[in-house]
Amino acid sequence: MKIDELDKKILYYLQIDSKKTNKEISNDCGLSVTAVYERIKKLEREGVISKYVALIDPEMVDKKFMVLCQIKLVQHKKEILTRFEKEVTGLTEVIECLHVSGDYDYILKVLVKDMEAYREFMVTKLTTLNHIASTKSIFTINKVKQTTSIIL
Amino acid sequence: MKIDELDKKILYYLQIDSKKTNKEISNDCGLSVTAVYERIKKLEREGVISKYVALIDPEMVDKKFMVLCQIKLVQHKKEILTRFEKEVTGLTEVIECLHVSGDYDYILKVLVKDMEAYREFMVTKLTTLNHIASTKSIFTINKVKQTTSIIL
């Protein structure tokens, strides 16, 4: 799908605030309400807009502690990788899991209440997974920037 | 603010799909439409729900390349840190910046088109910032899991 400047402008607004009405967007873009509506529908159909979500402040729901957990596996057979990925995906504390290059195989972003909850997570969930060779935790001191906006 | 089970249930739905109507939520929660409406308004007022956004598929807008960039600064004086943080926040390619513990001071999540764009970013943007002692790039091979949902 080709995305022109008007599509980008629409995406730009929606990635910041999806509650913006078609009328507001139409004003800012110089289009009619229907034109905006149809472009948005198309962007949804084509999967450019994957979903609409409410972002929840972790601080407000007792998830103040964010840890990046680097993980090295013992082997790199496809079967072991997929098994690990499937299990890790099922953990609700893990909000992100990246297969990466470098010294470690995976980086997990883990969100919990506090250090104690993290310890609990490590002991009861993570280390019960098989084939983990080693882990290294990086603790977040401060969230300097965090955004879901990817279009300028 | 105290958040009860009904609030959590509402948050649970909205964090997955903010287009869900109050009526649908009211059915699932056994509340009236207005009760749901007022709870949501309160959650917004109190900042539990920080914003509503459209999530855009990076693949579809030519941002297939995600890199974690670890950064070490030469000094840790407050002035230098805040200066660095401010500058890095202004970079659109940086969608996340964490101040962390460990060998490095910061971890940046950088989203660009490809390796070439990343090189360009490093040369023209990142390394022009002062007080950077060293960097280490970790490339994403695969996004195993990524979610904005933090409530079970």
Added chain:
DNA sequence: CATGAAAAGGCCAGCCA
């Protein structure tokens, strides 16, 4: 891509437990 009309949902009173 614009117009205009029908349908749906958000929103706000006033009322009740």
Added chain:
DNA sequence: TGGCTGGCCTTTTCATG
């Protein structure tokens, strides 16, 4: 305080030119 009922009004949605 927190929830319900009923109705206005904005917005979405879609048929048509």
